[in-house]
Amino acid sequence: MSKRIEITDLNVYYGSFRAVEDVTMTIAPKSVTAFIGPSGCGKSTFLRTLNRMHEVIPGARVEGEVLLDGENLYGPGVDPVRVRRQVGMVFQRPNPFPTMSIKENVLAGINLNNRRMPSSAKDELAEHALRGANLWEEVKNRMNLPGSGLSGGQQQRLCIARAIAMEPEVLLMDEPCSALDPISTLAIEDLMNELKEKYTIVIVTHNMQQAARVSDVTAFFNIAGTGAPGRLIESGPTDKIFSAPDVKATEDYISGRFG
Amino acid sequence: MTTISQALAPGQLTSGRLPRATIPVFLVAASLLGFALAVLFAGGNLALAALLAYLLYLIAIEVAARIVEGSRQAADRRASNLIVGAFALALIPLGSVTWSAISKGMARFDVDYFTMSMRNVVGPGGGALHAITGTLFVTGAAAAISVPIGLLAAIYLAEYGAGKRLAKAITFFVDVMTGVPSIVAGLFAYALMTLIIGPNNGFGLSGSVALSVLMIPVVVRSSEELLRLVPNELREASYALGVPKWLTITRVVLPTAVSGIISGVILAIARVIGETAPLLVAAGFTASMNNNLFANPMMTLPVYVYDSYQHPGVDVQVYLDRAWAGALTLILIVMLLNLIGRLIARRFAPKTGH
Numbered sequence: 369m370s371k372r373i374e375i376t377d378l379n380v381y382y383g384s385f386r387a388v389e390d391v392t393m394t395i396a397p398k399s400v401t402a403f404i405g406p407s408g409c410g411k412s413t414f415l416r417t418l419n420r421m422h423e424v425i426p427g428a429r430v431e432g433e434v435l436l437d438g439e440n441l442y443g444p445g446v447d448p449v450r451v452r453r454q455v456g457m458v459f460q461r462p463n464p465f466p467t468m469s470i471k472e473n474v475l476a477g478i479n480l481n482n483r484r485m486p487s488s489a490k491d492e493l494a495e496h497a498l499r500g501a502n503l504w505e506e507v508k509n510r511m512n513l514p515g516s517g518l519s520g521g522q523q524q525r526l527c528i529a530r531a532i533a534m535e536p537e538v539l540l541m542d543e544p545c546s547a548l549d550p551i552s553t554l555a556i557e558d559l560m561n562e563l564k565e566k567y568t569i570v571i572v573t574h575n576m577q578q579a580a581r582v583s584d585v586t587a588f589f590n591i592a593g594t595g596a597p598g599r600l601i602e603s604g605p606t607d608k609i610f611s612a613p614d615v616k617a618t619e620d621y622i623s624g625r626f627g
Numbered sequence: 628m629t630t631i632s633q634a635l636a637p638g639q640l641t642s643g644r645l646p647r648a649t650i651p652v653f654l655v656a657a658s659l660l661g662f663a664l665a666v667l668f669a670g671g672n673l674a675l676a677a678l679l680a681y682l683l684y685l686i687a688i689e690v691a692a693r694i695v696e697g698s699r700q701a702a703d704r705r706a707s708n709l710i711v712g713a714f715a716l717a718l719i720p721l722g723s724v725t726w727s728a729i730s731k732g733m734a735r736f737d738v739d740y741f742t743m744s745m746r747n748v749v750g751p752g753g754g755a756l757h758a759i760t761g762t763l764f765v766t767g768a769a770a771a772i773s774v775p776i777g778l779l780a781a782i783y784l785a786e787y788g789a790g791k792r793l794a795k796a797i798t799f800f801v802d803v804m805t806g807v808p809s810i811v812a813g814l815f816a817y818a819l820m821t822l823i824i825g826p827n828n829g830f831g832l833s834g835s836v837a838l839s840v841l842m843i844p845v846v847v848r849s850s851e852e853l854l855r856l857v858p859n860e861l862r863e864a865s866y867a868l869g870v871p872k873w874l875t876i877t878r879v880v881l882p883t884a885v886s887g888i889i890s891g892v893i894l895a896i897a898r899v900i901g902e903t904a905p906l907l908v909a910a911g912f913t914a915s916m917n918n919n920l921f922a923n924p925m926m927t928l929p930v931y932v933y934d935s936y937q938h939p940g941v942d943v944q945v946y947l948d949r950a951w952a953g954a955l956t957l958i959l960i961v962m963l964l965n966l967i968g969r970l971i972a973r974r975f976a977p978k979t980g981h
C-alpha cells in the first residue's frame with residue numbers, strides 16, 4: 369500500500385524565480401516525515417511538487433526527478449490526475465467546497481470522480497473519515513448543513529477528513545494543525561500515528577514539539593536571504609536532528625537561536 | 628497613570644449630538660422656504676423648489692453639525708446627504724417612466740389585449756398577443772443561442788486561456804462586439820440570412836441571431852468575471868482529490884459561480900428584450916400570430932410599440948393606448964424575468980451559515 373518517495377536534484381521555479389534548489393532526499397514508506405524551516409523557505413512549494421500540484425500555478429515548473437516507488441512523477445506520459453489520486457493533500461488554509469454540505473464535502477473525492485458506491489457504504493466511509501479527523505462528534509447531527517458554516521479549525525479537520533476518505537497511498541499535510549486547539553491537534557497527531565501503519569505521511573509544521581512528537585524523520589529547510597532559493601540543509605532521524613544535528617543552523621533553528 | 632486617568636476622564640469618549648428632531652424639522656423648514664422662494668421668484672417651479680430646499684437643507688445641517696458635533700461628524704453628514712441626494716436624483720427618471728407606463732398603459736391592459744392579435748383590426752380593439760409570443764420566442768431563441776456560446780467562451784477565457792494569444796484575441800473582439808450598434812447587428816443578421824436562404828421579409832430566428840450578436844458579449848463578460856471570482860483554493864482542493872480539470876470546472880467551479888452567472892444572463896436578456904431596430908430589420912413586421920421561428924415575419928413587443936406610435940390610424944388615441952400597454956407589458960416581462968432570476972440564484976447560491 370504505502371509508497372517510498374525518492375527525490376533527486378529537484379529545482380522548483382515560479383517563472384524565473386527559483387524557490388527551491390537542488391533537493392535530494394528519500395521519504396520512507398510507513399513513516400511520518402516532517403519538514404521544518406523558517407517562513408518562506410519553500411516548504412509548501414516543495415511539498416506541492418510531490419503530487420504535481422505545483423504546476424497548477426501559471427508559470428510554475430519543476431526540474432529533477434520525483435520517484436514514487438520507482439516511477440517518475442515527472443516522466444513523459446504521466447497523468448497528474450492519477451498521481452493526485454495516490455498522493456493526497458491537506459492545504460495550509462482550510463478550503464471546504466462552499467456549495468456542498470458537510471457530508472458532501474467529506475465524500476467529495478468519491479462524488480466528484482463519479483465513483484459508484486452504495487449509499488450505506490458512503491455513510492460508513494464519511495463517519496470513518498470524520499472520526500479519524502476528530503470531527504464526528506461535533507458534526508454528526510448536522511451532516512447536511514453547509515461545510516462553510518463550520519469554525520476555521522472545524523473546516524480544517526473537515527479537509528483532513530476529505531483527504532483521508534480518498535485513502536491515498538501518501539498523505540501530504542501543509543501545517544494541518546496551525547488553526548487547531550491542543551485537543552484537536554493531539555487527535556490529528558494520533559491520527560497520523562495510526563495512518564502511518566498503512567500510508568506514507570509528510571507534514572509541514574512550525575511546531576517543533578509536534579515535529580518531535582509525531583515524526584520519524586525530520587528535514588530542515590532554510591534560505592540564505594530574501595530572493596535566495598530555499599535549500600534542504602539536512603534531514604535524518606528526528607531523534608538525531610533534535611539532539612545532535614550535523615549542521616549548526618539546524619541546531620540554532622530548533623533551539624530558537626538565529627543569526 | 629496620568630494617561631490612563633485622562634483616557635477615562637468623562638467626556639473623552641462622548642461628543643455633542645444633534646437632537647433627533649433636528650432632521651425632520653430642518654427638512655420641513657427647508658422645503659417650506661424653498662417652495663416659498665420658488666413661488667416668489669420663479670412662479671412656483673416645482674423642480675426649482677426641490678433643488679432650493681435640498682441646498683438649504685444641506686447648508687443648515689452643515690452649520691448645525693459643525694457647531695454642535697464638530698467637523699468630522701459634519702463631513703459625515705454632508706457625505707450621507709449628498710449620497711441620498713444623488714440616489715433620489717437617479718430615482719426620478721425611473722419613477723417617472725414607471726408612472727407614465729402604468730398610468731397610460733392601464734387603458735388597454737385588458738383581456739382582449741392579451742388574447743388577440745392585430746389581424747383584421749383597423750380601429751379600436753385588437754391586442755398584442757402576437758407581439759408578446761413573438762418577443763418570447765425571439766428572445767428565448769436568442770438566449771438559447773447566446774448562453775451556451777457565451778458561457779463556453781467565458782470558461783475558455785477564465786480556465787484555459789491564461790496568457791494565450793487566442794484568449795487575448797477573443798477578449799478584444801468581445802469588447803469590440805459590446806460596442807456594435809444594435810442596428811448593425813440587425814443588418815448583419817438580415818444579410819447573413821439572405822446569404823443562406825435568399826431574399827426574405829425577416830423571420831423569428833433571424834431576429835434571434837441579431838439579438839445574439841448583442842447578447843453574447845454581455846454573457847461572456849459577466850460570466851468570465853464571475854468564474855474569476857471563484858477562489859483558486861477550491862480548484863486546488865478539487866485537483867488534490869484527483870478530480871480532472873473538466874470535472875473540477877463542471878462540478879466545483881460552475882456550481883460556485885452559478886447564481887451570479889444566472890443574474891448576468893438575466894441582465895443580458897433584459898438588455899436585448901427591448902431592442903427595436905435590429906428586430907425591425909431582421910424579424911420583420913406582421914399583424915398576425917406566427918409561432919414559427921423559421922418562416923414569415925414575427926412581431927415583437929418593441930416593434931409593436933414603435934409601429935403603434937409611429938403609424939397610428941384615424942383614431943390616434945386607440946393606437947397610443949395600445950403602444951403604452953405594450954410598453955407596460957415589456958416592463959412587466961423584464962421584472963418577472965428578474966424575479967425568476969433572483970429565485971433561481973437564491974436556490975443555487977453557495978450555502979453559508981447555519
Ligand SMILES: Nc1ncnc2c1ncn2[C@@H]1O[C@H](COP(=O)(O)OP(=O)(O)OP(=O)(O)O)[C@@H](O)[C@H]1O
Nearest residue numbers: 382385387406407408409410411412413414425460
Ligand atoms: N504562487 C507563487 N508565485 C510566486 N512566488 C511564490 C508563490 N508562492 C510562493 N512563492 C514564493 O516562494 C517562496 C517559498 O514559498 P513557500 O510558500 O513555499 O514558503 P513556506 O516555506 O511554505 O512558508 P510558510 O512557512 O510561511 O508557509 C517564497 O519566497 C514565496 O514568496
Ligand SMILES: [Mg+2]
Nearest residue numbers: 411412460542
Ligand atoms: Mg507554507
